[in-house]
Amino acid sequence: MGLPVIDSYPMPDRSAVPLSCVPWLIDPARAALLVHDMQNHFVRAFPAGRSPVVELVANVAALRELAGTLGIPVIFTAEPAAQRRDQRGLLVDVWGPGIGDESDAGAIVAALTPRPLANTCWPTCATTPFSAVIWAGCCDPRAATN
Template sequence: MVLPVINSYAMPDRSAVPVAGPPWAIDPARAALLVHDMQNHFVRAFPPDRSPVVELVDNIATLRELAGTLGMPIVFSAEPAAQRPGQRGLMRDIWGPGIGPEPDGDAAVVASLTPRVGEHLMVNVRHNAFLRSHLGRLLRAEGRDQLILCGVRAHLGILLTAADAFMHDIQPFVVADAVADFSAEDHSMALRWIARTGVVCTTDQLIRHLLHGKAAHSM
């Protein structure tokens, strides 16, 4: 299976955020930001200059700036180029060989989100960013037990990483309008599933609570 053609769709707004969810309060002293798979290879699959990719990139940029201002660890996960068959594993059977050698920069994080000095760039060989990576060790070393997730794709990397965060007693906060997917249906389905074991919110809601410390269940 190769990447499907993605049609433009509207980013979900507050009305699309699942009401139910854990009553956790986001705390910048406990939280880290994960920007998942925002690489040219994946982002180019979306129609350029249209929803949802315009809001996706803008909202992630906004969250990244605030996280830096608040002293939160910022982590980028990125699939490596030219993976060997043994490294790619069963991913190859479904998604093919993955990102090829990168003369055109497919493996690079999109230019507007290029990781900066002091931010972490982590190799990610599976949808779940915790698997076969040092993400868990990094969060423990930084004393962080909350993880804000944004990036692509909602029903794969974001959902699986949020679920594994929960299994590791790390509270996941998924930003509904800072993730994107193959379709509006996949996007909506992912948010509903994530809300069973994580907090789902919009960018504006999360910013307000990071700045003012209000309880997440009042989002």
Template sequence: MGLPTIDSSPMPDRSCLPRAHVSWRIDPARAALLVHDVQNHFVGAFPAGRSPVVELVDNIVALRELADALGLPVVFSAESAGQPPGTRGLVADMWGPGIGDEPDAAAIIAPLRPRPGEHLLANVRHNAFLRSHLGRLLRSKGRDQLIICGVHAHLGVLLTAADAFMNDFQPFVVADAVADISAEEHSLALRWAARSGVVCTTDSLLRGLLLDKERRNA
């Protein structure tokens, strides 16, 4: 199978967030931003000009702009096009051959194209840590908090958040800056993500980053 048909669905708001299990606070001196799989192939499967993709892109743009302004490392993880069966492994049984060789299918969407100084990592599985140097990159930058946004919430986002937690990086999953194939899968992912990290909204995370900066400058 390939990507399923995705219908429009509302983005969750603060009232939909699962109960917090930890009291971690975002710190711009410790945090990095991971933008996961926001490629034309995946984002283009959502209904254009409707929820959730409109909010998804707008909120990731806002997170990326503030991350750049505050000096947070910005990392993009992206699936490579034309993976041979030996590389794709069992993922092919579940999700088909993946991104083909169509022009720009594997490219990061235009509003979020990586800039000089940002990092682009190839991922061969949903988990952005697996078979990549994401962990080494974060440690080399002195970062132990990871803000996670992108698609899909119940796959790459959730698995990456769980692996961040297992490797002692505090994950912050931004509920309205991730999207999924259905509202049900999105909600499920947020509930599970709350068991290994912080689930927050874009606005609350942006405020937290700015407040911490103001406290340090006071």
């Protein structure tokens, strides 16, 4: 079972977003932008060049630019391609076999390609299971001292 094809539909506009129920604002010094699974495999489930993909990618790109302006780190998640069944565990039951071994299926969509980090390390994450993803192309967590 792979991803089903998803028909085009209009991206909801700002009026569809509920008002915040909390009084606080985002503090850029304590925030991060998480871009989750914006990989070709997932985005290709939608018709190319149509809503909601066009708006989704543009909105994420705008958020990334704003985050950069405000000094907010941008973190991408990416599901590994070509996982064996034993590596996917319970994901197989819900989402099927996952990303295949097609050359670009696991890549982040081109318009959102992560930018390289310049010697940035977050030592508190160095020993988590996500370290291989977080540190890829960044720095070697084994060199972190705190």
